[in-house]
Amino acid sequence: DGDARPELQKLIDHLKVGDRIRLLGFVSDTMALYHAMDLFVLSSLREGLPNVVLEAMAMRVPVVSTKVAGVPRMITDGKQGLLVEIGDVDALAAAMRRAVTDEQLRQRLSDDGRRLIEEQYGFAHRMEKVKAIYDKVLGVETAAARPTEPALAQL
DSSP states (O other): OOTTHHHHHHHHHHHTOTTTOOOOOOOSOOHHHHHHOSOEEEOOSSOSSOHHHHHHHHTTOOEEEEOOTTHHHHOOBTTTBEEEOTTOHHHHHHHHHHHHHOHHHHHHHHHHHHHHIIIIISHHHHHHHHHHHHHHHHTOOOTTTSOOOHHHHTO
């Protein structure tokens, strides 16, 4: 969904490619979509940290994205995905073409993307970060910062 949807639908209809291109809008259960993908492309001009990129990498789908918002802090170009400048349609098309035609590249991006999710964005890791924020806000000392009490150390 988005502002360009009506224009895109007209183009799809004009080119008679509706049998190959569908604008799905919001989809609540995305698992089947990820399983069907050869490549995930985020062409956004503005975003926060798009969860959809995290989801694609978690599902081992190689990612091509614009360097929008938090994406370049998460993905190293050529390692966990391919990144292009925002609004550079030619570079986006070239990155997509490169990924689609290079099976080894897609496999490496898939593997490195999944590894990144497991190591830095897994649920347990995120909960540790959230807990640390709460501890800091509440003034709670962490176990590493707290002196060991003799009675507790013997337990």
